[in-house]
Amino acid sequence: MKLLLTSGGVTAPAIRAALDDLLPRPVAECAALVVPTAQWGHPMCTPESAWRAVSGQPLGGPVAPMSDLGWGSLGLLELTALPHVDPDRWHGWLDAADVILVDGGDALFLAHWLRASGLWDALADRADLVWVGVSAGSMVLTPRVGPEFVQWRDPERPDDDRTLGLVDFAIFPHLDHPDMPENTLAEAERWAATIGVPAYALDERSAVRVVDGEVEVVSDGQWHRFGGESDGGGPRTVVVRGHEFRVRPGEDGTGAHVDWVSGPNAGYGFSMSKPVVFTPEGQEPPPPSADGVPEWLLVRSIESFLDDIDPQTGYLRD
Secondary structure (H helix, E strand, C coil): CEEEEECCCCCCHHHHHHHHHHCCCCHHHCEEEEECHHHHHCCCCCHHHHHHHHHCCCCCCCCCCCCCCCCCEEEECCHHHHHHCCHHHHHHHHHCCCEEEECCCCHHHHHHHHHHHCHHHHHCCCCCCEEEEECHHHHCCCCECCHHHCCCCECCECCCCECCCCCCCEEECCCCCCCCCCCCHHHHHHHHHHHCCCEEEECCCEEEEEECCEEEEEECCCEEEECCHHHHCCCEEEEECCEEEEEEECCCCCEEEEEECCCCCCCCEEEEECCCCCCCCCCCCCCCCCCCCCHHHHHHHHHHHHHCECCCCCCECC
């Protein structure tokens, strides 16, 4: 399948452009199926929120932009019902679909029903299908989610947080969401230190696009990658407010130099000293980086840097 793994839906022009590129035809000519099943496994979800996911209507609460994009046709595929439906019927519905829209909720509950319904096996033959995930609908394709994101537990595997493992990275969604104060960058760092695979923290305007094994972040917002290129002591990439920065260890090994890659002036940036970071009692410290600067502190410093930039010159104000 072709994957567009979002945190909050098709919320930004960059994500919409990626979706349009993945689809075989314009949205208005494509057939979509919505899967709300993950909602039944999460205590914060309700019949009303499931209806909003399917209808795309924000009546009575928020809705992730996905179902309301103007599809040529839009249908409901409820996984808990499929074991009671003749497979020939719903295989035909799947064959006619260009895209499957998988809403959020609990990723383990969703993984269970993808397997139990037979849909996961059926999807193996649909290399052309586009999968658009929201939150748990994205996380379900990763190797594991971490105990922080488990609400429903499989009675046969109560201590297991593994999901389907179609991709080889994990996702921390809803970064810095105003309604989820616990989803901070510092918390994402602690989570990533224990997840065991490379990971992405995504805000509501960021997504990961995967086609033929090639992974690309599409974003008009803020995202962070943990693991991978920074593990060997080399530079790392950070995107803040849509601006890309390259962070490399300082020459004396005591801090970092931050290059504003997407800025108007080549080679322009700033340097940081390695800080002394105190961890509250009872908490695990965030994982160290090659340059010694925690991700959350780096982001704050970049935000301060951007606040002081003269938009006319692209340099710091005098």
